[in-house]
Amino acid sequence: ACSRKNRNAALHPLWQSPLTIPGGTRQSPINIQWRDSVYDPFLKPLKISYDPTTCLHIWNNGYSFLVEFDDSTDRSIIVGGPLENQYRLKQFHFHWGAINDWGSEHTVDSKFYPAELHLVHWNAVEYPSFEEAVMEGNGLAVIGVFLKLGARHEGLQTLVDALPAVKHKDTVIEFDVFDPSCLLPSCPDYWTYAGSLTTPPLTESVTWIIKKKPIEVDEDQLEAFRMLLFTSDGEEEKRMVDNFRPLQPLMDRTVRSSFQ
Numbered sequence: 443a444c445s446r447k448n449r450n451a452a453l454h455p456l457w458q459s460p461l462t463i464p465g466g467t468r469q470s471p472i473n474i475q476w477r478d479s480v481y482d483p484f485l486k487p488l489k490i491s492y493d494p495t496t497c498l499h500i501w502n503n504g505y506s507f508l509v510e511f512d513d514s515t516d517r518s519i520i521v522g523g524p525l526e527n528q529y530r531l532k533q534f535h536f537h538w539g540a541i542n543d544w545g546s547e548h549t550v551d552s553k554f555y556p557a558e559l560h561l562v563h564w565n566a567v568e569y570p571s572f573e574e575a576v577m578e579g580n581g582l583a584v585i586g587v588f589l590k591l592g593a594r595h596e597g598l599q600t601l602v603d604a605l606p607a608v609k610h611k612d613t614v615i616e617f618d619v620f621d622p623s624c625l626l627p628s629c630p631d632y633w634t635y636a637g638s639l640t641t642p643p644l645t646e647s648v649t650w651i652i653k654k655k656p657i658e659v660d661e662d663q664l665e666a667f668r669m670l671l672f673t674s675d676g677e678e679e680k681r682m683v684d685n686f687r688p689l690q691p692l693m694d695r696t697v698r699s700s701f702q
């Protein structure tokens with residue numbers, strides 16, 4: 443069913459139409475209707491322990507910029523929350539808009555934020571590799587954090603200062619110490635639901651953990667994201683903006699909250 447909201451979502455050239463995989467019953471992103479979310483008292487607090495020295499590099503993959511981590515050991519993990527196992531940090535990336543009125547993938551009560559951070563983790567307890575975990579229903583756990591316009595974020599600035607070096611698609615820069623927990627809000631509250639990757643292969647393998655509180659970044663920091671390019675060096679320049687997927691139908695899913 444193509445709800446009114448879907449028609450409003452910016453249809454990005456990458457998504458000629460709201461792409462859903464045939465038979466997809468748990469696609470992401472979704473609108474989180476606060477009053478329809480169900481408080482689950484059995485949800486545990488999410489425990490996050492990242493080792494900043496596992497940070498490897500920043501990579502412009504032509505869709506977003508990814509900060510990738512060494513996931514060969516359990517040095518950077520999350521556990522608890524809705525998760526049965528511990529999950530290893532693989533990478534984090536962002537989605538953002540051309541202007542501040544939109545840019546996030548998830549919405550809350552149909553409100554878009556100017557950007558959204560995704561911290562991608564995989565279930566290394568049950569699966570031998572990230573590639574295999576991507577194909578399994580409980581293979582991935584992604585923490586989503588909304589970014590709102592406000593004060594300058596000092597932790598993010600070290601990342602922003604490196605972005606000019608990865609302006610073009612398929613450029614990489616070494617980035618060897620960064621603690622992504624500085625990008626998380628201090629409030630422990632989150633929503634959680636069963637969903638999918640929001641970019642191809644769109645596999646339905648993600649336990650989403652969406653933080654209720656946004657972090658604040660300033661206009662210059664959002665503009666730094668917008669000066670990245672989708673295109674390689676030498677190609678006609680296309681600014682990397684609006685790299686978010688349209689909202690997908692909730693179907694037979696319940697969004698649970700860790701808070702009342």
Ligand SMILES: COCCCN1C=C(N)c2cc(S(N)(=O)=O)sc2S1(=O)=O
Pocket residue numbers: 533560562572573576584638639640641642643
């Ligand atoms: C074998 O690997 C297949 C590629 C999987 N990945 C690529 C993405 N585009 C991607 C998007 C993700 S998102 N936007 O749903 O967090 S997570 C993620 S990912 O897990 O890092």
Ligand SMILES: [Zn+2]
Pocket residue numbers: 535536537560640
């Ligand atoms: Zn993402």
